[in-house]
Amino acid sequence: MKPHLSSSSSSVLRQARLSPYVFTLLAFIVFVIVLYGEDFNCIFGQLDLGNPARPISRTEKKWENLPFSIGETPKGCDVFSGKWVWDDSTRPLYEEADCPYIQPQLTCQEHGRPDKNYQYWRWQPHGCSLPSFNATLMLETLRGKRMMFVGDSLNRGQYVSMVCLLHSIIPEHAKSMKTNGSLTVFTAKDYNATIEFYWAPFLLESNSDDAVIHRISDRLVRKGSINKHGRHWKGADILVFNTYLWWMTGLRFKILQGSFEDGVKDIVEVPTEEAYRMAMKSMMRWIKKNMDRKKTRVFFTSMSPSHQKSIDWGDDSNGNCYNQTTMIEDPTYWGTDSRKSIMQVIGEVFDKSKFPISFINITQLSNYRRDAHTSIYKKQWNPLTPEQLANPISYADCVHWCLPGLQDTWNELLFTKLFYP
Numbered sequence: 001m002k003p004h005l006s007s008s009s010s011s012v013l014r015q016a017r018l019s020p021y022v023f024t025l026l027a028f029i030v031f032v033i034v035l036y037g038e039d040f041n042c043i044f045g046q047l048d049l050g051n052p053a054r055p056i057s058r059t060e061k062k063w064e065n066l067p068f069s070i071g072e073t074p075k076g077c078d079v080f081s082g083k084w085v086w087d088d089s090t091r092p093l094y095e096e097a098d099c100p101y102i103q104p105q106l107t108c109q110e111h112g113r114p115d116k117n118y119q120y121w122r123w124q125p126h127g128c129s130l131p132s133f134n135a136t137l138m139l140e141t142l143r144g145k146r147m148m149f150v151g152d153s154l155n156r157g158q159y160v161s162m163v164c165l166l167h168s169i170i171p172e173h174a175k176s177m178k179t180n181g182s183l184t185v186f187t188a189k190d191y192n193a194t195i196e197f198y199w200a201p202f203l204l205e206s207n208s209d210d211a212v213i214h215r216i217s218d219r220l221v222r223k224g225s226i227n228k229h230g231r232h233w234k235g236a237d238i239l240v241f242n243t244y245l246w247w248m249t250g251l252r253f254k255i256l257q258g259s260f261e262d263g264v265k266d267i268v269e270v271p272t273e274e275a276y277r278m279a280m281k282s283m284m285r286w287i288k289k290n291m292d293r294k295k296t297r298v299f300f301t302s303m304s305p306s307h308q309k310s311i312d313w314g315d316d317s318n319g320n321c322y323n324q325t326t327m328i329e330d331p332t333y334w335g336t337d338s339r340k341s342i343m344q345v346i347g348e349v350f351d352k353s354k355f356p357i358s359f360i361n362i363t364q365l366s367n368y369r370r371d372a373h374t375s376i377y378k379k380q381w382n383p384l385t386p387e388q389l390a391n392p393i394s395y396a397d398c399v400h401w402c403l404p405g406l407q408d409t410w411n412e413l414l415f416t417k418l419f420y421p
């Protein structure tokens with residue numbers, strides 16, 4: 001089953017009935033969801049989508065005069081290419097217990113994680129050093145402005161990390177965080193600044209848009225629907241998008257042509273890459289129409305890798321991220337191939353972009369970090385069965401990341417691209 005990357009409509013099938021393959025997959029998904037519950041909506045990402053032969057394209061364009069820039073990263077320094085170095089003098093950037101905004105799915109120490117080493121690694125690019133994260137500079141820059149993260153639970157993790165990096169310099173009475181439906185808003189009152197998160201795992205309208213109840217196995221995205229969520233992003237000065245994991249349900253993805261109100265009838269099924277490309281193009285059009293390149297910035301965070309199968313890193317003991325306390329040392333490690341084709345779509349769409357989008361390429365540097373996931377050290381929504389308790393590997397979350405931890409580095413890279421593009 002080789003997926004095709006072409007966008008030809010010849011590969012579009014009318015979806016009249018479920019193929020046996022899809023049916024088996026759905027049955028399996030329903031089974032696992034019943035078994036594991038909340039937050040396992042994303043773990044089906046490891047299906048191999050093939051290994052495209054074409055090389056990954058170049059998304060790092062040099063744009064002139066970007067808003068908010070105060071300097072430049074040295075020419076020729078790719079900040080995403082580097083290595084992890086042990087640094088217990090400057091890490092972690094904050095303590096877990098000092099940031100009340102971390103959701104209980106990410107507070108690993110509170111939930112009994114015995115080791116802390118995952119907190120002490122600093123990303124060191126080969127060609128230069130990252131500027132240190134300056135919370136004062138960030139908040140001063142956001143004065144009278146809105147910064148908004150849009151995407152899935154991984155982007156929410158990065159959002160919370162950003163709030164944790166900033167909140168300690170704001171006094172207690174001058175900050176708040178409130179959630180209403182899909183939108184969470186952190187307010188820094190004295191700065192008249194907000195840092196917001198908007199839940200939209202596909203960016204487009206989908207049947208997984210409820211911010212709380214979104215465990216839907218038979219996922220469906222509506223074509224041409226970006227404004228459904230996009231109207232809530234208008235007026236943001238800095239936007240940080242992500243979308244990836246929710247697309248990973250198999251080789252093909254279902255797209256609704258009509259509206260959800262009309263009932264679910266006009267559906268086509270296309271290769272996942274094609275569906276993803278459609279969403280990326282919609283996002284680009286929305287950005288071009290609604291963002292001002294002279295005053296605002298847009299970021300896109302690449303795919304967050306998971307560590308579900310230890311065989312991927314050459315350990316055939318049927319393990320996963322559970323009990324991993326060291327990172328993967330092999331600098332060429334890339335994990336499962338499924339992400340390459342998606343990375344390629346991102347590259348192709350961004351290469352054609354007329355709007356400067358700053359690409360936060362966290363995939364490779366996060367690939368090494370099998371040690372940084374929340375694993376079993378998080379709030380469990382459903383009581384665990386004795387069978388699960390006897391076998392922690394079975395319920396370890398190898399998708400999300402502990403805070404403080406890896407995602408603080410994603411924000412250091414965001415900081416770098418914002419001020420020193």
Ligand SMILES: *[C@@H]1O[C@H](CO)[C@@H](O)[C@H](O)[C@H]1NC(C)=O
Pocket residue numbers: 056057058059060078080081082343347361364
């Ligand atoms: C992302 O970064 C990795 C590591 O530097 C690189 O191999 C890959 O080509 C980059 N991807 C894109 C689309 O720029």
Ligand SMILES: *[C@@H]1O[C@H](CO)[C@@H](O)[C@H](O)[C@H]1NC(C)=O
Pocket residue numbers: 134135136137140
């Ligand atoms: C952080 O940024 C502020 C505001 O631009 C500046 O005054 C301060 O010197 C910076 N701090 C460091 C350590 O660079």
Ligand SMILES: *[C@@H]1O[C@H](CO)[C@@H](O)[C@H](O)[C@H]1NC(C)=O
Pocket residue numbers: 144145146192
């Ligand atoms: C606060 O910021 C908003 C933009 O987020 C702006 O419209 C408003 O004028 C600002 N208010 C003050 C008092 O500066």
Ligand SMILES: *[C@@H]1O[C@H](CO)[C@@H](O)[C@H](O)[C@H]1NC(C)=O
Pocket residue numbers: 180181
């Ligand atoms: C929550 O958002 C809805 C619209 O999305 C709005 O009608 C409602 O007033 C908001 N509630 C609060 C408490 O802000």
Ligand SMILES: *[C@@H]1O[C@H](CO)[C@@H](O)[C@H](O)[C@H]1NC(C)=O
Pocket residue numbers: 323
């Ligand atoms: C965890 O890993 C250590 C070695 O790193 C091993 O000795 C131990 O048996 C493992 N524990 C479990 C429960 O797998």
